[in-house]
Amino acid sequence: MLGVAVASVACAGSFPPPSERLSSAEAASRSAREMGAEKDPKAALYLKYANEQIDQSKALIAAGENRRADEILSRASADAELALQLAKEQTMRAAAKEAIDKLKALRAGK
Numbered sequence: 001m002l003g004v005a006v007a008s009v010a011c012a013g014s015f016p017p018p019s020e021r022l023s024s025a026e027a028a029s030r031s032a033r034e035m036g037a038e039k040d041p042k043a044a045l046y047l048k049y050a051n052e053q054i055d056q057s058k059a060l061i062a063a064g065e066n067r068r069a070d071e072i073l074s075r076a077s078a079d080a081e082l083a084l085q086l087a088k089e090q091t092m093r094a095a096a097k098e099a100i101d102k103l104k105a106l107r108a109g110k
Contacts, residue, residue, distance in 0.1 A: 017061050018070035025054050025073045028080035035087040043086035050080035 029050050037043035053076035060069035 015067040015070070017066050018057070018073050021070055021073040021077065022054070022057060022061070025050065025057075025076040025080060028077050028084060029054060032080050032083035032087055035084055036091060037083040037087040040087055040090040043083045043090065046079045046083035046086065050076045050083060053079065 029047065032043065032047050032050070037047045053072050057069040057072045057076065060066070060072065
């Protein structure tokens, strides 16, 4: 029984730092911010979740908890991607509304 516990501790320490996943999550967060996620309440909420998870994962990596950090970064990437898609949707809705308003103005001018 003790051998299993020692083996599991040894394996936990050998999980490599999730550097690539961290970079990916940070890039997704940055993209969401650049797309204007902070302007849309739903997108801003998911962006906030992603950034909190990124910060939490950095602390876990520093503490050697690489496997847990990797799991959290997976969720952070998903939240950042959702924030990005919500921001894109909001941008597209605004553009569509503007086009409809212009069309209405043109029709009213005839």
